[in-house]
Amino acid sequence: MGLLSEEDRKYLKEEFNNNINREVKLLYFRNDKNGSEYSKQTKELLEELTSLNDNLSLIVESCDNTEKIKSEELTLCPSIKIKSDRSGFLNFYGVPAGHEFISLVEAIKDMGSDNLSLPEDVIKSLKEIKEPLDIKVFITHGCPYCPGAVRNAHQFSLVNDKIKSSMVDANYFGELSRKHGISSVPHIIVNDKKGFVGNLPPDLFLDKIKEALK
Amino acid sequence: MDFSIQKKEKNTVRKHFQAAIIGSGPAGLTAAIYLGRSKVETVVFEKVIPGGYVVNVEKIENYPGFVEGISGEKLGKLYAEHAEKFGSEIKSEEVTKLELNETPFKIETSRSSYTSDSLILATGTSNRKLAVPGEKEFTHKGISFCATCDAPFFEGEDVLVVGAGNSGVQESLYISRFAKHITIVELLEFPTAEPILIDRLNDNNKIDLFTSHLVMSFKGDKMLSSVDIKDIKSGEVKNLKIKGAFIYAGEIPNNDLVRDKLKLDEKGFIVTDEYLRTSVNGVFAAGDVRNTPLRQVATSVGDGAIAGYEAYRFLEERK
Numbered sequence: 001m002g003l004l005s006e007e008d009r010k011y012l013k014e015e016f017n018n019n020i021n022r023e024v025k026l027l028y029f030r031n032d033k034n035g036s037e038y039s040k041q042t043k044e045l046l047e048e049l050t051s052l053n054d055n056l057s058l059i060v061e062s063c064d065n066t067e068k069i070k071s072e073e074l075t076l077c078p079s080i081k082i083k084s085d086r087s088g089f090l091n092f093y094g095v096p097a098g099h100e101f102i103s104l105v106e107a108i109k110d111m112g113s114d115n116l117s118l119p120e121d122v123i124k125s126l127k128e129i130k131e132p133l134d135i136k137v138f139i140t141h142g143c144p145y146c147p148g149a150v151r152n153a154h155q156f157s158l159v160n161d162k163i164k165s166s167m168v169d170a171n172y173f174g175e176l177s178r179k180h181g182i183s184s185v186p187h188i189i190v191n192d193k194k195g196f197v198g199n200l201p202p203d204l205f206l207d208k209i210k211e212a213l214k
Numbered sequence: 215m216d217f218s219i220q221k222k223e224k225n226t227v228r229k230h231f232q233a234a235i236i237g238s239g240p241a242g243l244t245a246a247i248y249l250g251r252s253k254v255e256t257v258v259f260e261k262v263i264p265g266g267y268v269v270n271v272e273k274i275e276n277y278p279g280f281v282e283g284i285s286g287e288k289l290g291k292l293y294a295e296h297a298e299k300f301g302s303e304i305k306s307e308e309v310t311k312l313e314l315n316e317t318p319f320k321i322e323t324s325r326s327s328y329t330s331d332s333l334i335l336a337t338g339t340s341n342r343k344l345a346v347p348g349e350k351e352f353t354h355k356g357i358s359f360c361a362t363c364d365a366p367f368f369e370g371e372d373v374l375v376v377g378a379g380n381s382g383v384q385e386s387l388y389i390s391r392f393a394k395h396i397t398i399v400e401l402l403e404f405p406t407a408e409p410i411l412i413d414r415l416n417d418n419n420k421i422d423l424f425t426s427h428l429v430m431s432f433k434g435d436k437m438l439s440s441v442d443i444k445d446i447k448s449g450e451v452k453n454l455k456i457k458g459a460f461i462y463a464g465e466i467p468n469n470d471l472v473r474d475k476l477k478l479d480e481k482g483f484i485v486t487d488e489y490l491r492t493s494v495n496g497v498f499a500a501g502d503v504r505n506t507p508l509r510q511v512a513t514s515v516g517d518g519a520i521a522g523y524e525a526y527r528f529l530e531e532r533k
Contacts, residue, residue, distance in 0.1 A: 143363035184354040
């Protein structure tokens with residue numbers, strides 16, 4: 001028996017079939033030294049997900065492969081990067097379980113399609129960003145507000161290739177969370193410096209990011 | 215590890231609706247179900263996430279029909295799915311201004327403007343702040359309002375919970391899965407949570423309850439590290455070393471949009487009649503934001519049904 005229920009498999013299969021029209025690669029950097037059960041379950045989940053649609057494939061790498069991690073512009077491990085020929089840096093540091101599972105599903109659908117569900121004014125504003133922008137959304141698996149924040153950041157990345165978006169499992173990366181003084185989520189850290197707490201509609205979310213850049 | 219699915223919102227470019235609902239908690243989404251089934255063009259404005267405050271509740275045990283309880287987040291999703299099934303549109307936009315002087319009512323959001331022939335306010339409540347020194351400074355730096363979000367940060371730590379009502383006790387029980395020890399501080403002489411929750415509290419050896427105590431100040435450097443609490447009977451002040459604090463000290467109505475437009479009671483809750491009509495014709499209020507003796511999911515759902523039906527009747531009578 002897999003990690004997904006039969007009902008969810010059926011639903012996801014339909015969602016993927018209706019949305020995915022290009023090849024999507026899930027690049028999973030696994031860490032077997034620190035939490036092997038965690039790593040094993042994640043791999044199983046990704047195998048199950050990628051088996052649901054012919055356009056999906058899984059590449060598993062080790063966290064020891066530092067060259068590859070660097071070439072993918074990743075800074076933490078484990079991570080799951082969702083790739084296709086669509087522009088966008090959609091990444092998950094740690095496991096997108098609990099409430100975050102939907103973020104993973106949406107990221108796969110987004111990278112496999114031309115889907116974009118942002119308002120026109122937000123898209124216009126995002127396109128005007130000229131400098132590299134790194135958005136890290138720190139989450140916990142029990143946080144119901146976090147998927148909305150991850151979704152906002154991921155969608156922003158689809159609009160402008162200057163923008164990198166990553167979910168970060170705040171508990172897995174506890175030291176990094178402590179470094180940023182994180183004790184409430186979703187906590188959004190912009191360019192590894194300043195940030196803010198909470199999810200907002202996309203326009204206000206973008207305003208907060210711009211504010212954090214100042 | 216757990217994996218679950220949720221549906222996506224579907225938005226149109228429509229700018230005028232027959233009914234607009236502000237707030238996507240149990241009251242707002244129930245009203246949307248009733249209006250949708252009455253074939254009324256309805257929009258629901260949600261600020262953050264369908265379900266409203268209820269998404270913070272790990273398990274709702276007193277909502278009829280769910281014998282084993284249901285997570286607030288799951289219930290919120292079901293409400294949203296149900297409302298959309300009958301044609302209501304849910305927009306993820308924060309309403310910033312209302313004009314209620316004439317119909318159609320004008321609604322400004324952070325992104326656009328809309329009009330509506332009727333309006334239902336279901337904006338709920340927010341956690342009351344304590345207004346003590348250090349509270350603002352350490353909010354999100356140890357002080358939290360969402361246990362399901364933030365309790366894992368306090369694994370093996372000492373935590374304070376303010377308030378021994380249903381929320382305070384229920385969330386303390388949840389936090390006790392992570393924290394080493396929890397001190398609940400309650401201003402009253404007794405906890406006001408349901409007896410079944412008090413029983414569980416008494417059975418939990420990680421939790422201590424201090425009644426007749428109040429929080430004086432939160433202290434720390436960059437992050438929260440202690441709290442001063444005062445015994446209001448003896449006047450004794452104690453300093454407790456804590457890493458986290460969760461505040462459930464009552465609610466305040468989210469009435470910013472209508473503070474000078476609708477009749478409010480002395481605590482700021484919207485005054486309604488039994489049909490949930492407010493002081494402005496065509497504007498209804500439902501759920502926790504109105505003056506009601508009990509604020510529960512079940513009562514909000516009842517309010518939503520009445521407000522939805524009455525908004526429909528209002529629209530019909532105008533024809």
